[in-house]
Amino acid sequence: MAAGPAPPPGRPRAQMPHLRKMERVVVSMQDPDQGVKMRSQRLLVTVIPHAVTGGDVVQWLTQKFCISEEEARHLGAVLVQHGYIYPLRDPRSLVLRPDETPYRFQTPYFWTSTLWPAAELDYAIYLAKKNIRKQGTLVDYEKECYDRLHTKINHAWDLVLMQAREQLRAAKQRRKGDRLVIACQEQTYWLVNRPPPGAPSVLEQSPGRGSCAASRVHMRGDFYKQEIEYCRRALGRTRVKSSVCLEAYLSFCGQRGPHDPLVSGCLPSNPWISDDDAYWVMNAPTVVAPTKLRVERWGFSFRELLEDPVGRAHFMDFLGKEFSGENLSFWEACEELRYGAQAQVPTLVDAVYQQFLAPGAARWVNIDSRTMERTLEGLCQPHRYVLDDAQLHIYMLMKKDSYPRFLKSDMYKGLLAEAGIPLETKKRVFPFSRRPRHSSPSPALLPTPVEPTAAGGPGGGDGVA
Amino acid sequence: MCDQTFLANVFGSCDKCFKQRALRPVFKKSQQLSYCSTCAEIMATEALHENETLASLKSEAESLKGKLEEERAKLHDVELHQVAERVEALGQFVMKTRRTLKGHGNKVLCMDWCKDKRRIVSSSQDGKVIVWDSFTTNKEHAVTMPCTWVMACAYAPSGCAIACGGLDNKCSVYPLTFDKNENMAAKKKSVAMHTNYLSACSFTNSDMQILTASGDGTCALWDVESGQLLQSFHGHGADVLCLDLAPSETGNTFVSGGCDKKAMVWDMRSGQCVQAFETHESDINSVRYYPSGDAFASGSDDATCRLYDLRADREVAIYSKESIIFGASSVDFSLSGRLLFAGYNDYTINVWDVLKGSRVSILFGHENRVSTLRVSPDGTAFCSGSWDHTLRVWA
Numbered sequence: 001m002a003a004g005p006a007p008p009p010g011r012p013r014a015q016m017p018h019l020r021k022m023e024r025v026v027v028s029m030q031d032p033d034q035g036v037k038m039r040s041q042r043l044l045v046t047v048i049p050h051a052v053t054g055g056d057v058v059q060w061l062t063q064k065f066c067i068s069e070e071e072a073r074h075l076g077a078v079l080v081q082h083g084y085i086y087p088l089r090d091p092r093s094l095v096l097r098p099d100e101t102p103y104r105f106q107t108p109y110f111w112t113s114t115l116w117p118a119a120e121l122d123y124a125i126y127l128a129k130k131n132i133r134k135q136g137t138l139v140d141y142e143k144e145c146y147d148r149l150h151t152k153i154n155h156a157w158d159l160v161l162m163q164a165r166e167q168l169r170a171a172k173q174r175r176k177g178d179r180l181v182i183a184c185q186e187q188t189y190w191l192v193n194r195p196p197p198g199a200p201s202v203l204e205q206s207p208g209r210g211s212c213a214a215s216r217v218h219m220r221g222d223f224y225k226q227e228i229e230y231c232r233r234a235l236g237r238t239r240v241k242s243s244v245c246l247e248a249y250l251s252f253c254g255q256r257g258p259h260d261p262l263v264s265g266c267l268p269s270n271p272w273i274s275d276d277d278a279y280w281v282m283n284a285p286t287v288v289a290p291t292k293l294r295v296e297r298w299g300f301s302f303r304e305l306l307e308d309p310v311g312r313a314h315f316m317d318f319l320g321k322e323f324s325g326e327n328l329s330f331w332e333a334c335e336e337l338r339y340g341a342q343a344q345v346p347t348l349v350d351a352v353y354q355q356f357l358a359p360g361a362a363r364w365v366n367i368d369s370r371t372m373e374r375t376l377e378g379l380c381q382p383h384r385y386v387l388d389d390a391q392l393h394i395y396m397l398m399k400k401d402s403y404p405r406f407l408k409s410d411m412y413k414g415l416l417a418e419a420g421i422p423l424e425t426k427k428r429v430f431p432f433s434r435r436p437r438h439s440s441p442s443p444a445l446l447p448t449p450v451e452p453t454a455a456g457g458p459g460g461g462d463g464v465a
Numbered sequence: 466m467c468d469q470t471f472l473a474n475v476f477g478s479c480d481k482c483f484k485q486r487a488l489r490p491v492f493k494k495s496q497q498l499s500y501c502s503t504c505a506e507i508m509a510t511e512a513l514h515e516n517e518t519l520a521s522l523k524s525e526a527e528s529l530k531g532k533l534e535e536e537r538a539k540l541h542d543v544e545l546h547q548v549a550e551r552v553e554a555l556g557q558f559v560m561k562t563r564r565t566l567k568g569h570g571n572k573v574l575c576m577d578w579c580k581d582k583r584r585i586v587s588s589s590q591d592g593k594v595i596v597w598d599s600f601t602t603n604k605e606h607a608v609t610m611p612c613t614w615v616m617a618c619a620y621a622p623s624g625c626a627i628a629c630g631g632l633d634n635k636c637s638v639y640p641l642t643f644d645k646n647e648n649m650a651a652k653k654k655s656v657a658m659h660t661n662y663l664s665a666c667s668f669t670n671s672d673m674q675i676l677t678a679s680g681d682g683t684c685a686l687w688d689v690e691s692g693q694l695l696q697s698f699h700g701h702g703a704d705v706l707c708l709d710l711a712p713s714e715t716g717n718t719f720v721s722g723g724c725d726k727k728a729m730v731w732d733m734r735s736g737q738c739v740q741a742f743e744t745h746e747s748d749i750n751s752v753r754y755y756p757s758g759d760a761f762a763s764g765s766d767d768a769t770c771r772l773y774d775l776r777a778d779r780e781v782a783i784y785s786k787e788s789i790i791f792g793a794s795s796v797d798f799s800l801s802g803r804l805l806f807a808g809y810n811d812y813t814i815n816v817w818d819v820l821k822g823s824r825v826s827i828l829f830g831h832e833n834r835v836s837t838l839r840v841s842p843d844g845t846a847f848c849s850g851s852w853d854h855t856l857r858v859w860a
Contacts, residue, residue: 017747017767018810021790065788071827075788078811200833200852207614207632208662208680208704224522226700230738231529235536240776242541245759246548249802252757253820254552256801261845262860263555263803271583271600272563272846272860280582283843303714338716339671342688342695385734392715399714437601443581443624444641 015205019082019113026084029060030105036060041088041102046177051088051102058098073098081202083112083192091184094191104181110189112203118193121160124149126190128164141196255300259293269425275435282422285309292419299407302399314415318406319398326363327394327402330356334391338384349382357390367393479504482528537779545772545782549820555803558816558826563846564599564858573850574631575665575837579620582843586627587856588615594629596641599848599858606641608649617665621672628656628675630663636677638689657687664706669716669733676719676733678705684721686733698731700738707751713758720761722749728763728773742773744780751795755819756802762819764793770807770817784817786824795837800844808835808849814859830857 029035029052041051054076061072076096079085080103087093088102096103108114115122127146130137138146150157171179195201258264271277282291290310298305305311312328319325333356337348356365357375367375371389378386406412475488479501486501491508500508507521571591578585583600592613596606612633619628621638630636636657639649657663661680668675669686674695678684684698684705703724711718711730718739722728728749730740747766754761760774760781769785770793784805791811798805804825805817814828814835833852840847846860 018791021768025790061788065786067788068827070829071788074811074813074829075790078790204852206616223702224519224526227526228522228529230700230741231526231533234533234740234778235529237778239537239540239778242774242777242779242781243543243548245774245777246543246545246781248757248759249545249755249820250548250552253801253803256756257803260799260801260803261843262560262799262840262847263801266845270845270860272858277583277600279845280843301714303712335670339669339674341673341690342693343690388734395714439598439601439603440581440583442584442598442605442641442643443579444626445643 016113019111022079022082022084023108023111023113026079026105028064029057043088043102043180046180048088048102048104048177048181051104052085053099054097054101054103055099057085057096057103069098081192083110083188086184086188088184091187092191094188104184106188107185110185112189112192115189118190120149120153121156123190123194124153124160125163125167126186128160129168132161132164133168139196145194259297267422267424274425275437276425277438277440278422278425280440290415290419292416292421295412295416295419298412302403305403305406314411315403315406318409318411319402321411322402322405324402326356326365327398329363330365331391331394331398334387337387338391340384342384345384346382349379349386352387353379365390365394475499481508482525483532484528537777540777541779545820546822549822552820554821555818555825560816560826560828560859562830562857563860564602566597566599566602566856566858567854568595568597568604569593569854569856571854572833572852573836573854573856574614574616575618575629576839576848576850576856577618577620578839578841578848579624580622580842581624582841582845584620584624585848585856586618586620586629587837587850588618588629588631589854590614594618594627594639596627597856599856605643606649608639610637614662617663617677619666619668619675621668622670623672626672628666628668630657630666630677632662634659634661634663634679634681636663636666636675636687638675654689654692656689656692657685658692659683659685661704664704665708667708667710669710676708676710678708678721680704682723684708684719684731696733696736698736698738700729700731700741701725701727706749709753709761711754711758712756720752720754722752722763722765724748726765728752728761730761730775740775740778742780744771745769747792750792753797756798756800762796762798762805764796764807766792766810768792768809770796770805772805772819782819782822784815784822784824786815789815791834794835795839795849797838797840797847799840799847806838806840806847808838808851810834812851812853814838814849828859831855 036052036056038050038052041048057076058069058072061075062069073096080094080096083094084106085103086106088104127138127142131146171182192202261270266279268278269276271279283294286309298308298311305315316325316328319328333352337345337352340348355361356363367390371393375387375390476485477488477499479486479488480498481500481504484501488499488501489505491498491500491505569587569589570593571589573587573589576585576587583598584596585599586594586596588594590613592610592615594608594610594615595604597604610629612631615629615631617630621627626638626640628636628638635655638654638656640652642649656675657677659677659679659681663677663679665678666675673689675687675689676684677687682701682703682705685694686696687693688695701721701723705721705723708719708721717733718730719733720728720730726743726745726747726749728742729738732739745763745765745767749763749765751764752761759776760772762770762772764770768789768791769783771780772782774781789809791809793807793809796805796807803819805819806814807817808814812831812834815824816826818825831849831851831853835849835851837850838847846858848856848858850856
């Protein structure tokens with residue numbers, strides 16, 4: 001029986017747009033001029049018209065969508081899995097064989113989205129038909145379902161058997177070819193909607209999403225008032241020209257390209273490919289000798305510099321030489337407040353005030369008077385964002401003033417010159433022998449890392465080995 | 466014959482709906498405005514403050530949205546692929562599965578990387594949450610949640626804890642311990658409480674705050690220690706399915722995507738929606754910021770991925786192909802933002818050139834839909850989780 005939550009009732013084509021798209025593809029495949037070549041297929045003594053070969057299906061998909069054969073085979077397989085195309089010879093196995101194997105297109109009546117959802121009663125009738133027609137044709141899981149349904153809709157069982165017999169009688173009056181085709185179509189429908197155990201159910205959905213989105217909308221006045229409010233605000237916003245924004249992507253990607261391991265590779269080697277973790281050792285968070293690429297990145301933006309513990313520590317040293325180290329310390333303390341535990345807020349605010357903002361404080365930061373006034377007012381009712389204005393002011397000060405000077409400084413230039421480029425790892429002599437993959441201590445085992453302090457340089461200890 | 470009196474008609478832009486109509490003067494709170502006849506009639510039937518009919522509010526919202534689209538279009542002077550014409554095309558990409566993580570007994574629904582670039586946490590339909598060292602493929606921790614369909618999981622920045630949740634409507638934080646005598650479930654902390662399933666969660670810059678998204682249509686920011694709700698974000702009209710924190714220097718915004726086809730950018734401090742984008746044709750399954758923080762990408766059930774620029778305030782690129790029929794369940798950028806990796810419900814992963822808009826590569830390997838995809842913190846690989854019970858690391 002299909003595992004997982006039942007497919008949602010209602011409008012399947014809306015909830016599952018891929019069904020609609022598959023149906024469009026299948027319809028264009030059946031176009032008399034542009035579609036797949038149709039032929040009549042001989043099955044034992046019957047001739048079935050409008051059949052196609054698996055190979056032709058794949059070729060058509062390759063040409064129509066300009067894709068590789070592998071992708072076309074995959075797409076074809078997906079169409080078969082969803083029951084839009086079914087095999088004539090081996091109808092139990094919904095698999096696409098890219099050769100002379102014959103297939104046919106499912107009739108729209110039996111499309112999953114048409115006959116939706118698959119009803120228990122209909123399934124019972126189908127299984128009953130199979131059982132009546134030839135005893136023992138029901139496969140194990142079908143027998144189980146049959147028994148279960150028999151118990152479940154016992155009250156309507158007479159109806160089920162009557163319907164089954166009626167449908168079988170009506171089928172006998174059709175030509176053998178038609179009978180075969182209809183049987184195949186029906187079987188395909190049930191293989192898709194009631195897959196055997198072990199086979200993936202293509203119709204399975206995540207829970208909760210099924211319920212129509214519209215039903216959950218709070219279509220009250222508040223919702224629209226909020227939208228109106230938002231639109232009014234948005235209309236007043238300044239926008240930037242597309243050309244300016246898009247150029248920014250080009251320069252960003254261009255600058256970072258050589259630093260992107262998946263685009264440009266990485267030296268000495270990508271650990272996932274070579275099984276050698278040297279790259280991680282060399283680029284550990286706190287390492288004595290950062291690589292050249294890493295030191296270069298500090299020059300890309302102030303944020304990059306601060307995010308790298310080694311870079312930040314060197315910047316702190318530089319600020320120390322200029323007697324403005326308290327700016328960075330203040331910024332760090334504000335970050336701690338913003339992302340800290342709620343319970344710590346009053347204590348942290350007080351600590352920051354005492355150390356950086358109070359008149360005569362040991363590490364007094366130079367903020368303009370207006371911001372200072374506003375901040376001091378806010379301190380009466382401390383909350384985690386109370387220092388935002390001051391923090392931003394100091395951040396911009398460092399970014400516009402100290403940071404550019406750092407980049408021009410001898411210290412930075414020296415670091416850049418010292419930094420080395422790792423050599424590429426020699427390819428292994430025996431490519432099939434695997435290098436042993438070293439494990440590393442979990443961060444959960446290590447003592448909580450200490451933030452690089454104002455006093456010292458990069459924190460002691462190397463990264464993981 | 467009777468006398469006919471003619472009104473002098475003033476034409477212009479209505480102050481309420483902005484349409485070009487014949488206007489008449491109207492007084493609202495002793496301020497004179499010019500309304501078109503429709504709006505004037507609407508106003509006449511309105512009571513003060515209350516009882517604005519749903520229909521009139523709806524039409525006002527619609528017309529404002531229309532005006533907003535017009536404003537956005539005014540500054541759109543060039544397309545991304547035009548600008549990208551002078552960029553060198555990418556070479557052939559050979560990306561293979563380098564690790565396969567087997568161990569989940571059911572569909573893998575979500576995964577997240579640890580900052581140490583090699584450990585990951587993954588969660589599945591049967592309630593199991595596993596922490597792996599994916600480099601060696603060893604399992605390091607395993608927890609069984611009391612609920613099924615654990616749709617969200619996240620690794621704490623320090624690497625000392627994980628958060629997860631799903632059909633239990635909660636987000637729980639488990640400190641990671643190697644002590645054999647301790648049961649991880651014993652120290653579990655219940656942090657978030659929603660009224661419907663949890664679809665996504667993420668730690669902010671520290672272990673002490675968590676941002677969650679839920680099927681009840683809201684997002685929320687929580688204090689881990691106390692479980693206190695710090696801020697809630699209302700505005701989505703349906704389930705919120707995904708969220709991502711902005712990598713900006715002032716670190717104050719995040720984007721969320723939902724079943725209402727909208728992607729919304731929020732200010733974490735005030736709880737207000739700052740920007741909203743509604744161009745997808747179906748549920749948005751995944752959102753991820755471009756590395757510079759100036760844009761974000763979204764993957765949706767309409768089989769497209771789209772790029773939205775925050776400064777231009779509009780959609781700037783669509784990544785789609787006629788042969789891609791199934792929805793994209795998860796997206797992520799490579800380190801430089803040049804590549805966009807997207808996992809789809811047809812079991813494949815497509816790699817897009819973000820600038821040129823073309824597909825670079827298609828990766829096969831999974832045997833059921835790809836449900837989650839994340840690039841590692843240093844960009845050396847990406848990991849995909851699938852309903853086929855496995856996770857794969859590709860490089």
